Amino acid sequence: MTAPVLEAIDVAKHFAVANSLGDSSVVRAVEGASIRLEPGRITAVVGESGSGKTTLARILARFYEPTSGVIRLDGVPVAGDGIRKRAVQKAYRKDVQLIFQDPFGSLNPLHRVRHNLERAVRLHHHGRSKAALEERVTSLLERVSLTPASDYVDKFPHELSGGQRQRVVIARALAVEPRVLLGDEPISMLDVSIRLEMLNLLDTLRREDGLALLYITHDIASARYLCDDIVVMYAGQMVEAGPKDAVISSPQHPYTKLLVESSPDPHRDVAADRDEIFGAADELGEPPSLIDPPSGCRFHPRCPFAMEKCTTTPPPRAQLGDGRWADCWLHEEGRADELSGSTMTELITRKLTEERR
Amino acid sequence: MTMTRTRPGDDTAAATPSEIVLDVDGLSVEYAGAGAPVRACTDVTFQLRRGEILGVVGESGSGKSTLITALTRLQRPPAVTTSGHVVFHPQSGEPGIDLVPLKPRALRALRWTSLSIVLQSAMDALNPVMRLGAQFVDVLRVHDRSMSNAAAWEEARRLLGLVGISADRARSYPHELSGGMRQRATIALALACRPELVVMDEPTTAVDVVMQRQILAQVLRLRREFGFAVVFVTHDLSLLLELADRIAVMYAGRIVELASAEDLYRTPLHPYTRGLRDSFPPLHAPVTRLEGIPGSPPDLRALPAGCPFAPRCPAVMDRCRDILPPLLSHGDPDSPDARSVACHLHDEELIP
Numbered sequence: 001m002t003a004p005v006l007e008a009i010d011v012a013k014h015f016a017v018a019n020s021l022g023d024s025s026v027v028r029a030v031e032g033a034s035i036r037l038e039p040g041r042i043t044a045v046v047g048e049s050g051s052g053k054t055t056l057a058r059i060l061a062r063f064y065e066p067t068s069g070v071i072r073l074d075g076v077p078v079a080g081d082g083i084r085k086r087a088v089q090k091a092y093r094k095d096v097q098l099i100f101q102d103p104f105g106s107l108n109p110l111h112r113v114r115h116n117l118e119r120a121v122r123l124h125h126h127g128r129s130k131a132a133l134e135e136r137v138t139s140l141l142e143r144v145s146l147t148p149a150s151d152y153v154d155k156f157p158h159e160l161s162g163g164q165r166q167r168v169v170i171a172r173a174l175a176v177e178p179r180v181l182l183g184d185e186p187i188s189m190l191d192v193s194i195r196l197e198m199l200n201l202l203d204t205l206r207r208e209d210g211l212a213l214l215y216i217t218h219d220i221a222s223a224r225y226l227c228d229d230i231v232v233m234y235a236g237q238m239v240e241a242g243p244k245d246a247v248i249s250s251p252q253h254p255y256t257k258l259l260v261e262s263s264p265d266p267h268r269d270v271a272a273d274r275d276e277i278f279g280a281a282d283e284l285g286e287p288p289s290l291i292d293p294p295s296g297c298r299f300h301p302r303c304p305f306a307m308e309k310c311t312t313t314p315p316p317r318a319q320l321g322d323g324r325w326a327d328c329w330l331h332e333e334g335r336a337d338e339l340s341g342s343t344m345t346e347l348i349t350r351k352l353t354e355e356r357r
Numbered sequence: 358m359t360m361t362r363t364r365p366g367d368d369t370a371a372a373t374p375s376e377i378v379l380d381v382d383g384l385s386v387e388y389a390g391a392g393a394p395v396r397a398c399t400d401v402t403f404q405l406r407r408g409e410i411l412g413v414v415g416e417s418g419s420g421k422s423t424l425i426t427a428l429t430r431l432q433r434p435p436a437v438t439t440s441g442h443v444v445f446h447p448q449s450g451e452p453g454i455d456l457v458p459l460k461p462r463a464l465r466a467l468r469w470t471s472l473s474i475v476l477q478s479a480m481d482a483l484n485p486v487m488r489l490g491a492q493f494v495d496v497l498r499v500h501d502r503s504m505s506n507a508a509a510w511e512e513a514r515r516l517l518g519l520v521g522i523s524a525d526r527a528r529s530y531p532h533e534l535s536g537g538m539r540q541r542a543t544i545a546l547a548l549a550c551r552p553e554l555v556v557m558d559e560p561t562t563a564v565d566v567v568m569q570r571q572i573l574a575q576v577l578r579l580r581r582e583f584g585f586a587v588v589f590v591t592h593d594l595s596l597l598l599e600l601a602d603r604i605a606v607m608y609a610g611r612i613v614e615l616a617s618a619e620d621l622y623r624t625p626l627h628p629y630t631r632g633l634r635d636s637f638p639p640l641h642a643p644v645t646r647l648e649g650i651p652g653s654p655p656d657l658r659a660l661p662a663g664c665p666f667a668p669r670c671p672a673v674m675d676r677c678r679d680i681l682p683p684l685l686s687h688g689d690p691d692s693p694d695a696r697s698v699a700c701h702l703h704d705e706e707l708i709p
Contacts, residue, residue: 048565161653162417191416192592192636196649218565221595225638225647248640262570265640266595266622278574278599283521284567286535345570 003075004036005212006060006096006180011069013055017291025291029055031236033069037180037212042202044215044223044244046259047233050287053216056233057184060214061098062089094124097173101185103165107157113141113168114153120175140171144201163194170201181205182214187222199226220263224248229323232256235287235298242324250340252318252326255299258284258344284348297329304347305330305338377446378554378586379405379428380453384441386420386427389434395657397423399610401441402684405554407448408580410587412601412618414594414633418654420610421590425556428588429474430456430464447471448553470500473547477559479539482546483531489542490514490527493549500550516545520575537568541575548579556588561596573600595637598622606630609655609665612684616696626687626698629666664701677701 011034015027030052037043045053058064060071062079070080078092100106107116117137121128128136141149144167157165166186173181183202187195203226205211217223223230224244231241232253240253251257262284285302288294294301300310310329318331330336342350386398398420405411415421426432428443444453445467456464476482484492493513498504504512514524520541522534531539540560547555557576561569577600580587589601597604597618604621606614606629614627625631632650652669661667667677684699 048567163653191654192594193416193633193650194653196636196638196647197651200646200648220566221638221640224640225644258567260640262567263640264566264593264595264599266598266634266637267639267642278570278577284571286537286568345574 002038002041004038004072005074006037007072007075008033008035008056008060008066009070009072010034011056011059011066011071013052013059013064014067027290028236028293029290030059033233033238035060035214035231035238037214039179039212040206040210041229042206042213042215042227043229043231044217044227045231045233046217046220046223048218048259048287050235050290051233052236052290053233054184055236057098057182057214057216060180061096061182062092063098090124094176095178096180096182097176097178098182098184099166099169099173099186102189103162103169104157104189106169107165107172109157112154112156113160116157116168117141117153117172117175120172124176136175140175141168143174143205144168144171145197146171161194162190163198166190166198167201170205174205178211180212180214182216184216185218186215188217188219195222196225202226220248220260221265232259235293236290237298237327239299239328240324240326242320243322246322246324252320252324252331252336252339253299253328254303254305254330254339254344256326257339258302261343261345283352284345297327302348304344304351305335307333376406377404378407378409378448379588380442380444380446381405381428382442382444384424384427384443384457385439386423386432386436387439388436392658394437394439397436397610397657398427400684401612403605403612403615405586405588406602407553408584408586409603410580410589410601412597412604413588413590413607414592414597414604415607416592416654418609418657419607421592421607422558423610424607425474425558425588425590428456429472429556430459431474445471445554469496469547469550469552471552472554472556473550473552475540475543475547475555475557475560477562479536479543479563480531482543483539485531487530488527489517489529489531489534493517493527493546496546496549512549516549517542519548519579520545521571537564537572540564540568541572544572544576544579548583548585551583552585554586554588556590558590559592560589562591562593569596594633598634606633609660610657611665611699612697613666613700614696614698615684616698617694620694620696626696626703627666627700628670628672628702632669632671664699672702674701 010032013030015029016024017027018024033056045056047053059066066079070077073095114137117140118133121133121136137153138149141152146152146164146167187198190198199222202213206213215227227244230244230247232239234255240247240256247256248260251260288298296312297310297315300306307329315327315329316332317325317327319325382402384398384401385396387394387396401424413421427438438457443456445456446453490510490513493516494509497509497512514527517527518524522538522541561572591597601618603617605612608629614630621630622634625634635647636649638647650669655665663678663680664682667673682699682701684697686695686697687703688696
């Protein structure tokens with residue numbers, strides 16, 4: 001195992017929220033999350049909205065101070081107990097850059113591409129000459145395949161298409177020569193036909209520059225296309241992780257199984273009956289509130305495998321070899337083979353029918 | 358050349374009018390602006406069969422949203438329907454009604470009872486200060502004045518039950534429901550008056566994949582039960598391939614290919630359709646490097662002279678740059694598997 005560039009160990013983030021009556025409560029957005037990003041490796045975090053994946057990216061980008069837990073850059077703790085916040089900021093930004101979902105909102109609309117890029121170069125590399133700046137901006141645009149650079153450098157963001165804008169955003173992130181890129185749904189606002197170019201670009205950056213990449217998405221198929229490892233989050237917690245193909249082809253947590261089976265796959269055997277594909281998926285349940293999450297395993301209210309202890313005790317982490325793990329009692333109970341049987345839709349429907357009887 | 362154009366009221370068409378619920382013919386929509394008007398939708402022609410799910414797929418700027426606001430007459434200035442017909446054929450066998458010139462009063466009578474719409478954002482479609490049930494009662498009693506208040510509440514609870522929302526939720530306000538529940542409620546609301554046609558504009562884009570699957574399973578089940586036809590608009594071709602009977606692919610305001618979901622997947626005829634299909638990485642099949650479609654969608658204000666896809670097309674020929682290929686039927690236009698494509702690659706095969 002290579003040494004990680006950026007590592008989060010057991011981080012949590014709680015937000016205090018007040019309701020209209022002034023009562024405050026705590027949203028447990030992320031709890032017990034650990035992740036390691038290695039050079040030249042892409043790790044995907046997948047999950048539904050509200051699963052905590054964006055909060056995790058923002059903790060790693062140091063937008064949020066974690067409520068508890070440690071973040072290490074090159075093995076040196078940068079967040080956690082006894083660390084003064086201000087001291088590390090700028091150097092940290094030079095190493096770790098975040099790419100947002102919305103390329104329309106993340107570039108200054110009043111300034112040309114040149115200004116947007118030069119600013120990042122100037123802030124982190126003092127005293128560059130004008131010619132050197134120009135050269136740097138050109139090479140950044142070329143790096144993200146906006147060629148010839150002269151066609152783009154004097155344009156305003158609104159003159160670019162969504163895909164071009166996201167490339168400029170990536171170029172700006174690269175301006176400081178970071179070692180870690182955190183992509184928070186970087187392609188989900190782009191048109192389908194240009195998403196692949198963006199994924200291919202991220203892949204090139206990983207291979208040629210050895211960047212460590214975190215790819216946050218709700219689209220499992222794109223995660224499989226781009227990444228090496230997948231981490232699945234549910235209701236603020238990580239529930240399963242491992243090499244991408246293993247996680248997708250044989251999920252070891254019931255939630256992963258539900259997520260994979262629910263995702264559209266255009267290359268599924270189209271001869272399959274449509275009603276069969278959708279099944280009787282009438283009531284698959286919804287993620288819980290993070291203010292008062294369910295006791296025990298957070299997935300248990302929706303889980304067709306749920307046992308008595310799932311409702312009371314959080315499941316232990318089952319290590320499954322080859323870097324795979326899953327937080328589920330089925331492994332402890334020797335019932336893991338049940339995960340490869342019927343679909344979740346069938347199981348949930350069966351369970352609901354039995355309950356109604 | 359075999360062109361399957363059904364003029365309104367033309368009984369010699371491929372399908373008899375009773376099998377067709379919506380007949381869209383030569384529909385064009387323009388946005389008036391400071392400069393020359395921009396055509397967002399050009400010469401759109403298709404027929405929707407009774408009980409069918411027709412998917413409409415396209416990228417941003419393809420005209421798909423403009424198309425459905427024009428179909429449902431929900432467009433607002435500066436959008437103007439400049440030509441074409443949208444003829445609705447009631448199941449009762451009464452003569453078709455052209456929605457384009459229809460007076461607001463007559464249009465209002467058709468809405469909800471014959472044709473309804475489900476929008477992308479359920480929060481915008483529901484009234485935030487009315488209890489959920491009351492919004493159903495409102496719709497039900499406007500369209501059936503003889504219905505008592507109690508009967509309408511009873512019906513509201515039954516309709517919510519159809520989409521798996523328990524009856525006690527009828528007293529809730531929209532903000533008390535989850536996003537998925539709200540979207541299911543708008544679907545139940547759209548079905549309240551048993552319409553023959555439901556237009557759905559990206560109804561699952563704002564919800565998660567698990568909820569998406571659940572909502573679509575319910576739509577399919579309800580359609581089996583009630584037999585309504587659906588126009589389902591989305592940017593997600595991978596979803597339509599699983600859901601729709603037929604799919605219309607739009608590019609730069611025009612339909613460039615129309616075929617059954619299976620034909621479209623197995624043998625896409627238009628290079629854009631092929632590119633779009635190959636833009637979705639597989640979930641289970643082996644991963645190979647995919648390229649998507651180079652370039653970006655065209656600017657509708659400055660469309661190229663010939664085929665609007667020509668600048669991005671891997672199979673572009675000389676004539677593509679000069680002559681706009683019309684949407685022509687491919688194969689037997691009278692068969693139920695009829696398909697059509699607008700591409701010069703298929704010119705020879707199309708000429709009888």
